[in-house]
Amino acid sequence: MAKEIQCPLPGIFYRKPAPEEPPFVEDGGAVEAGAVIGLVEVMKSFHEVTAEEAGENIRFEVENEGQVTAGAVLARMD
Amino acid sequence: MDLSGKTLFVANRGEIAVRIVRAGQALGMTVVQAHSEADADMLAVRIADRAVEIGPAQATKSYLDVDRVVAAATEAGADAVHPGYGFLSESPRFARAVEAAGLIFVGPSADTIERMGDKARARATAIEAGVPVTPGSDGRIESVDAARSVADELGYPVMIKAAAGGGGRGIRVIADAEALAKQMPQAQSEAQAAFGDGGLYMERFVPDARHVEVQILGDGTRAIHAFERECSLQRRRQKVWEEAPATCLTEDERAELCASAVRLAENVGYRGAGTLEYLFDPARREFYFIEMNTRIQVEHPVTEMVTGLDLVAEQIRVAFGAPLSVAQEDIRLDGHAIEVRVNAEDPTKNFMPFPGVTGAMHIPDGVRFDTMLYEGYAIPPFYDSLLGKLIVHATDRDAAIDALARAIDGMSIDGLKTTLPLHAALARDPDVRGGEYHTTWLEDWLERTELN
Known part of the structure; x- marks a missing residue:
C-alpha cells in the first residue's frame, strides 16, 4: 500500500531548498524516515516537511511552488 | 485641495489597504482596490468602491509585478497609486513606471527612493545634511x-x-x-x-542601543517633523511594540533629533511621508542615522494619536501637489501612544504562524484597532502574519500601559492564535514599565519567559 506524506500547514510548497538548487528528493527517489522532502511557506516563514517513515519510488502530488492546504497529500511512496 | 472625483488605486493588501481605502474615501475619492486571487474577500476589497484582480496568490506574480499593477491602475482609470508599505512601496522602478503611465505615485520621486534606498548614498546624504551617522572607518580597512x-x-x-x-x-x-x-x-x-x-x-558598536525614528512630511519644498517614535521591542529584527514619543530622550535631545531629520528631508526636497531611523546610544546620549524609509510605516498610528495628524491623507494631498496643510509650530505632542502588533502567530509555540478562520470578535471601546479582520474571514497563508494593530492613547506613558493592559484584557478574537498574550505579558513586565529595554532585550526576555 502506498504511504502518504501530508502537508502539516497551509501555504506554498517548495521541493527545493533554494530556486537554483536541486530538489530535496528526485521523483522516484527513496527517502529515510525523518528526511526533509520539501518546505512549506506559510505567512512568510518556512517550515520543513519530513517523511515520517522510510519509502521508495516517491511520487509528488503537488508541483513545486504549488498552493497547498493543511492535510493535503504532498507525495506518495512505496 | 479638492480631491473629490479623483480615483485612487491601492496597490497593497491587509490592514494598510483598509487604512488607505478609508483615507481616500474620506477625501471624497473613488477608491479602487487591487487584489490577488487569494485576497478576493479581504476587507479592503469589501469596503472599496471597486476591486481589480491582479494575479495569483504568490506576491511575485501579483502585488510585486510592476507591469501588471501599473496596467491594472491605468485600466481602472486611476489618477494616483498608493503603494502602502512593503511590496512595491520602495521600488524606484515602480515609481517610475507609475509616472511614465501618466499617474501620480503617492510617495517621493523615484530618484529620492533610489538615493535613500542605497545604504552608502543615504549615509553620504545624511553627512551632507549634518545628520550624525554611526562613527566608523572612512572606507575600507586593509591592515x-x-x-x-x-x-x-x-x-x-x-x-x-x-x-x-x-x-x-x-x-x-x-x-x-x-x-x-x-x-x-x-x-x-x-x-x-x-x-x-x-x-x-x-x-x-552601540551596546543597549534603542531604536528611535522620526516621522517627517514634505511637500517638495518644505519639510516638517511629527516627532519621534521608539520601537526598541523587536523580535528577529521585526518591531512588535511601538510608542510615541520616545521617553528615553530629554526635551533637548528630542528637539535636536527631530531637527536633524527635517534637515535631511529638506536637503533632498522630500515629498510625502517618510521616516528616518536612528540608533540611540543611551550611555553616550548620542543618536546616529541608520536608514530612511520612503513610505508610510506600519507604526504611523502612534504618531497620529499624539499629534492629531492624518498622515495618510496628508501623503495623498501632497502627492497631488498640495502644500503641507500644517506648519511646524502647529504640531504639538499630546500625551503618549502605544501600538502593539497583533499577528496570527502562537507565542506559546515559538510564534508558529496560524492562518485560521476568524470567529467572533470583541474590541473594547476607546481604543483604535487598525485591522484587516472581520468575523468569518479566512486568513490566507500566503502573506505576512499582521492581522492588525491595537493602539491606545493616554495622558502619559504609565496611563498608556494601563490602558493597553485593560484593552487586551477586554479584547477577544475567537478562532485564531494571536500575539495578544505576548503583549499582555509585556504590559505587566517591570522593565517595560520602567522603559528599561533596548533592541535585543525582547529576544533575551523570550528566552527566559514562559508564556501561556
Missing part, C-alpha cells in the same frame, strides 16, 4: 594596524563588517585591542571566502 588606530579613535567595543556582506552577515563585535588583533585576520579571510572580497569596514 590590523589601520584597524587598531580607527578602533582607538572610535572607542571599544567596535563592530567589523564585511564590505561585501549584508543582512547581518559577516559582522563581528570586538571588545578590545587584543581581540581585534586576533579577529581581524580571521574576519578578512572569512570575508574573502564568503564574499570573494576580504574588505572590511569598522563601526562603533
Whole structure:
C-alpha cells in the first residue's frame, strides 16, 4: 500500500531548498524516515516537511511552488 | 485641495489597504482596490468602491509585478497609486513606471527612493545634511594596524563588517585591542571566502542601543517633523511594540533629533511621508542615522494619536501637489501612544504562524484597532502574519500601559492564535514599565519567559 506524506500547514510548497538548487528528493527517489522532502511557506516563514517513515519510488502530488492546504497529500511512496 | 472625483488605486493588501481605502474615501475619492486571487474577500476589497484582480496568490506574480499593477491602475482609470508599505512601496522602478503611465505615485520621486534606498548614498546624504551617522572607518580597512588606530579613535567595543556582506552577515563585535588583533585576520579571510572580497569596514558598536525614528512630511519644498517614535521591542529584527514619543530622550535631545531629520528631508526636497531611523546610544546620549524609509510605516498610528495628524491623507494631498496643510509650530505632542502588533502567530509555540478562520470578535471601546479582520474571514497563508494593530492613547506613558493592559484584557478574537498574550505579558513586565529595554532585550526576555 502506498504511504502518504501530508502537508502539516497551509501555504506554498517548495521541493527545493533554494530556486537554483536541486530538489530535496528526485521523483522516484527513496527517502529515510525523518528526511526533509520539501518546505512549506506559510505567512512568510518556512517550515520543513519530513517523511515520517522510510519509502521508495516517491511520487509528488503537488508541483513545486504549488498552493497547498493543511492535510493535503504532498507525495506518495512505496 | 479638492480631491473629490479623483480615483485612487491601492496597490497593497491587509490592514494598510483598509487604512488607505478609508483615507481616500474620506477625501471624497473613488477608491479602487487591487487584489490577488487569494485576497478576493479581504476587507479592503469589501469596503472599496471597486476591486481589480491582479494575479495569483504568490506576491511575485501579483502585488510585486510592476507591469501588471501599473496596467491594472491605468485600466481602472486611476489618477494616483498608493503603494502602502512593503511590496512595491520602495521600488524606484515602480515609481517610475507609475509616472511614465501618466499617474501620480503617492510617495517621493523615484530618484529620492533610489538615493535613500542605497545604504552608502543615504549615509553620504545624511553627512551632507549634518545628520550624525554611526562613527566608523572612512572606507575600507586593509591592515590590523589601520584597524587598531580607527578602533582607538572610535572607542571599544567596535563592530567589523564585511564590505561585501549584508543582512547581518559577516559582522563581528570586538571588545578590545587584543581581540581585534586576533579577529581581524580571521574576519578578512572569512570575508574573502564568503564574499570573494576580504574588505572590511569598522563601526562603533552601540551596546543597549534603542531604536528611535522620526516621522517627517514634505511637500517638495518644505519639510516638517511629527516627532519621534521608539520601537526598541523587536523580535528577529521585526518591531512588535511601538510608542510615541520616545521617553528615553530629554526635551533637548528630542528637539535636536527631530531637527536633524527635517534637515535631511529638506536637503533632498522630500515629498510625502517618510521616516528616518536612528540608533540611540543611551550611555553616550548620542543618536546616529541608520536608514530612511520612503513610505508610510506600519507604526504611523502612534504618531497620529499624539499629534492629531492624518498622515495618510496628508501623503495623498501632497502627492497631488498640495502644500503641507500644517506648519511646524502647529504640531504639538499630546500625551503618549502605544501600538502593539497583533499577528496570527502562537507565542506559546515559538510564534508558529496560524492562518485560521476568524470567529467572533470583541474590541473594547476607546481604543483604535487598525485591522484587516472581520468575523468569518479566512486568513490566507500566503502573506505576512499582521492581522492588525491595537493602539491606545493616554495622558502619559504609565496611563498608556494601563490602558493597553485593560484593552487586551477586554479584547477577544475567537478562532485564531494571536500575539495578544505576548503583549499582555509585556504590559505587566517591570522593565517595560520602567522603559528599561533596548533592541535585543525582547529576544533575551523570550528566552527566559514562559508564556501561556
